[in-house]
Amino acid sequence: MLTPERHQLIVALVKEKDIVRIHELVEATGASESTIRRDLSELEEQRLLKRVHGGASVLQSKIEEPTVLEKSVKHEREKLAIAKYAASLIKPHDSIFIDAGTTTYQMLPYLPYDNIMVVTNGVDIALQLIKRNIRTILLGGELKAATLSMVGRDAITALSQYRFDKCFLGTNGIDQHHGLTTPDPDEAYVKQLALQFSDERFVLSDSDKFSRVTFAKVGDLQGITVITDDGLSEEEQQIYGRLSTLKVVKA
Amino acid sequence: MLTPERHQLIVALVKEKDIVRIHELVEATGASESTIRRDLSELEEQRLLKRVHGGASVLQSKIEEPTVLEKSVKHEREKLAIAKYAASLIKPHDSIFIDAGTTTYQMLPYLPYDNIMVVTNGVDIALQLIKRNIRTILLGGELKAATLSMVGRDAITALSQYRFDKCFLGTNGIDQHHGLTTPDPDEAYVKQLALQFSDERFVLSDSDKFSRVTFAKVGDLQGITVITDDGLSEEEQQIYGRLSTLKVVKA
């Protein structure tokens, strides 16, 4: 039995019975206990079920169900590795800002629980955080459909009232001359403020965003740690390493 | 029997009998007394029941709040009729406030598209609105897990900057002496402001919220239109009709 087949069968059984124990699944699939455990971990990650001690159950509460974006996100290995590393930087009692976006979104499963406080402009990010019982402040304002993020006067006003130990931003372009850029000026402004109010600044960006420029400037590279994958040339690494702190993670 | 199964059974039994003894639960589940005690502690922590000496009982105190899920199953038809009627009141170019909550959530499919602008404190409401391409402003602030709503200073600040043609609120209690009440003071305050900043004020409430009082007062009934189902007695209709404008819709 192939893995996707098995996964499908497991999900079907869970849906049918609401709750199944590991042993039942072993019997139903013919796979070993180890394999079933691995399957359950994966399926839980994909939010198709919930692991419980001894087996698995359906997701029941409204709050456990995945959002639209969550499903559509491609789990690109590079983004995941970047996000995972970024999350590892967070220490207990940190107050942090997490920017809306798919790369930053990937950080959430790896956030530590230890009493951190998160401010974000991403609605789906806020929902995910609250699912994980992490104290969450969502900036208000007009909701942008494309990115499910908050922009505008209210968002700015709200943001100005916080100070962060660390901020984690996504970006659409990183360039040696033009610094960080993003297509929407409103979003750019939110990012600017977040940078301004943070002790440590991290930008998560896969390597193909480099040497790319979009419309609105967010800021320069000085004082920023850029976390990226190993897709940069030696030369690029040197250039950007001089302008910012460059952290390369392997996928 | 897996732990969540057992928990579910316990909660079901408590709901059914209002109060159960430990020994009954031991018998019903086949688990030991120790395990049941541990279960009860957990379930009490989750606010699904209340421990009492010798067993457990349902919780009914004013401040104890049911979760989103629990609320949404009850009174489907009544809520839908109420919501549908409320939505029909909205006119083109209205700017409106929609309160977080399951009843108000039901309004969304019936909202007219004509250039309306909606402000809300409900995250799930905002997501739904934006899907329908309706201009949406979401109040910022600290996100409350139980109701997926925004409360706190930021929400208040943001809200104070808008004025509405109409506002639509949910409530947990309507009483002739104590007016509108809700369990959470923070939420109550948001509702208060919304009422204050609206030309017309609508409260959506199924009939069994009447003559019920919870912890925090939202406001009096004067100047408010209460939309409810036909589950009120003649006498109640008269009483509440004098205090507010009462609109009864049939499910």
Added chain:
DNA sequence: CTATTAATGATTGTTTTTGATTGAATTTGA
């Protein structure tokens, strides 16, 4: 065809759950 990667199942030591036991706290009834 071989090298490399991915998936699997067995095994390990660790963590979680469980039920029994204890003495303390609470209720009950005289």
Added chain:
DNA sequence: TCAAATTCAATCAAAAACAATCATTAATAG
């Protein structure tokens, strides 16, 4: 009010379930 009975929380050891690791097998790429 006091004493007996019951219920309770805390502790412990056994059992079950767990994550992590490793060797083996299957799949894939070069």
